[in-house]
Amino acid sequence: MTALTDPMKKIIDDELSHYPADKRQSAIIGALMGVQREHGGHLDQFIIDAVADYMDIPRIAAYEVATFYSMFNLSPTGQYQLSVCANISCMLNGADTIIDTIKETLDVTPDGVSEDGLFSLKLVSCLGHCDNAPMLQVNDQRCVMKLTPEKVKMLLSELRGGAKL
Ligand code: FES
Structure with missing residues (x-):
């Protein structure tokens, strides 16, 4: 299980602050973008799960976004x-x-x-x-x-x- 770092949690909290409590899922793009930056430029299964769990949204909602948009990298990248x-x-x-x-x-x-x-x-x-x-x-x-x-x-x-x- 991957633990989110404090800077990652802060990024997610900042994104969540832009949306009503019952629309938490809307913060997922910004949250994943920020966490990706903190995670060396890519996402993996464990970090996506951790973001979804922290946001208290279904994991599938995070995967739908992470696997659809090309700005998300699902394997390590070069510099x-x-x-x-x-x-x-x-x-x-x-x-x-x-x-x-x-x-x-x-x-x-x-x-x-x-x-x-x-x-x-x-x-x-x-x-x-x-x-x-x-x-x-x-x-x-x-x-x-x-x-x-x-x-x-x-x-x-x-x-x-x-x-x-
Ligand atoms: S087809 Fe639009 S930028 Fe390449």
Whole structure:
């Protein structure tokens, strides 16, 4: 059984404070987002159970959210999570080449982490920048658009060198 830390409990309490007592379930997205940040960037079965139990909501309600939205990671991530849009506009504009470039350059598979722990690759649905396809997002901080294989290699090299997001 995973125990929630005090900072995790505070995050959940803060989220719960925005909703009436009989609508506790509405706080689940914010609660899971905050707990994920505190938990090294990902969630697992035990931490999801712990959040649901602490919030006094059905565990299935937490799983419905954690397994639906791509912003939740259900396995460990690298320091830099590369979320590559694999939806229609990006695919029509070469996302498959971008994905292949990342896989080959980092020797990583979707939902996997590079050997040095720096990068993880995730394929996601539309991130709302279809007019600048293909694109990816680094962590939840930076979007890089109109990608080419060369631009991706440059980005990876910058991140390896410690560039700020
Ligand atoms: S289809 Fe890729 S950002 Fe919309």
